[in-house]
Amino acid sequence: MNTKSKLMSAFNITPSMIVFAGGRSCFTPRTQAECLSGFITKIKILKSDCWEWTGARQRFGHGMLKFMGKMVLAHRLSKGLSIGRPLAKSEFACHNCDNPWCVNPAHIYIGTHQTNARDRQSRNRTDRTPGEFRGTARLTRAEVLEIRAKFIPRKYSLRKLAVEYGVCFTQIKNIIYRRQWTHI
């Protein structure tokens, strides 16, 4: 399978994805191909099987693009395209490959506040292995305070913290910019 067909086969453009992007309501194979072609030409498959986004990048390192007239985050779009529906606002697209530019849907899982809360409750402190991927965030209050104290832009970065605490980049970003754990 060549690169293009490998990429095409990972994605599933459905009418709900087209409506999400504010696109035309007609749903034809041609519309689907048009939607995808701009997206997949900016993907480079790396040896690690990460699909690196080579298009525009936003400040925190996630790829972004205009998809049928709407600005979207590349990794969120990719996950949405692979499951055939757009992600809800309450759903986080988290990487399990520690590469914020990666848009391989197999490397992106959907995390929610609910799963985070459940995981925190069931968390066993002894299972922690530094730097190892631990699934959705299972941080304690003390760790959240630690993360905020350690963060120094460009020196003690969001990425470094994400690796250190074994949680996804988006999660760290939300903690630092107080979109999560707002009560402490």
Ligand SMILES: [Zn+2]
């Ligand atoms: Zn990846």
